[in-house]
Amino acid sequence: MCKVLGVSTSGYYVWEKRQNQDETEKEKWNRQLDERIKFHFYDNLSAFGSPRIHDKLVNQDKIKVSQKTVAIRMRALFF
Template identity: 80%
Template structure:
C-alpha cells in the first residue's frame, strides 16, 4: 500500500498514529480559549480586536494568556475587528 501511495512505511505508520490520537490538553485549551474569544468578539459587535479581547480574557475571565496568542487564535478563526 505504501508503494501505491508513494510514501515510506515509517511515514505511513507515523501518520496513522497521529490520526488515532486522542484530544490533547493543548487542543482542549485552544478549544476553550477559542470559545471565550468568539464570545467576547461577537458580544461586542465584532468591533474588538485582539488587544481589547485580551484585556477582557485577563481581567474578566481570569485567563492567563498573551496578547499575541489571542491575535494568532483570532487570525486562525478568521475574526477581524470592524470599526462601528
C-alpha cells in the same frame, strides 16, 4: 496508496496513529481559548481586536494569556 499520495509508509502510519490519540492538553487549551475568543468577538458585533479581546479574557474570564497569543489565535480563526 502511499505511492499515489506521494508519502512514505512510515509517515502514513505516524499520521494514522496520531488520528487515534486523545486530545493533548495543549490542544484542549487552544480549543477552550478559541471558544472564549469567538464568544467575545461575536458578542461585541465583531468589532473588537486582539487588545480588547485580551482585556476581556484576563479581566472577565480570569484566563492567563498573552496578547500575542490572542492575536495569533484570532488570526488563525478569522483570517
